Amino acid sequence: MTGSNGYVGSCVKKYFVAHGWEVVDLVRRPAGPLARQFELGAEVSGASLVGVDVLVHCAYDFKPLRWQDIRAVNVAGTAKLFETARAADVKRIVCISTISAFRGCRSLYGRAKLEIEQLALQHDGLALRPGLVYGPGPGGMFGKLTDQVRKSKVIPLIGSGAQQQYLVNHEDLCAFILKYAAGQTPALPAVLTAAHSQPWAFKQLLQTIARGLDRQVKFVPLPWRAVWLGLKSAELCGMRLNFRSDSLVSLMYQNPAPDFSPNAAAGLVCRPFQADGTKQFPTRP
Secondary structure: OEOOOOHHHHHHHHHHHHOOOOOOEEEOOOOOOOEEEOOOOOOOOHHHHOOOOEEEEOOOOOOOOOHHHHHHHHHHHHHHHHHHHHHOOOOEEEEEOOOOOOOOOOOHHHHHHHHHHHHHHHOOOEEEEEOEEEOOOOOHHHHHHHHHHHHOOEEEEEOOOOOEEOEEEHHHHHHHHHHHHOOOOOOOOOEEEEOOOOOEEHHHHHHHHHHHOOOOOEEEEEOHHHHHHHHHHHHHOOOOOOOOHHHHHHHHOOOOOOOOOOHHHHOOOOOOOOOOOHHHOOOOO
């Protein structure tokens, strides 16, 4: 598994380990008997994949900002990884993409993931496009939204807040990946959107999180282009941000019609996000 230090990757790793699988971490600085050296964009040693049955590719390097650098690290780096996996006789490849990847997407992240999806298909792999991943453990974008609501009564709202979000519980996502890895899924389409089909407006989602945390919040609208300009300027100055300008592009220009129709036949079941109950929200120690 690549990207096991990230939120989604760590969820998948814990789920696999809990179900009796041995997970080999492909990381820059391996530590422990089940960790092997890997850096996205660098050459991939065939020895790192010896004995591996399933490759779950979650890693993505957000540091490059220019398109040519993003492609060189993330797309070309993934190509090397998948080629090495097939040469090492890895039986199944799972590529974790994003719901922000779709034909006509404007974000560089979405465009890179689209190309990565095609690489997975060329190697008979499965590409999954998760929506906004949530669960009781803190982390990811949902965790950041929850932290923001928990810490402040005044919430900046980018644009009108009408941007549509599709959510997926981390257990549903992990369960399907494990089923695929174990060869327990039927014939699959090339790409699946891993989320429940009910859309949530961004403002509505924040209000729901506030209710779940028993918080009263007030929204302050911000013009999104001004926010984007500020983020982009900070990035060009070398600042590392928790929220990137390209992520804002993904938020503002989303897939207008995600396709959930193949999910049922593939055995991908995603529960609806519940509007009540604090157990839905990440907790901090």
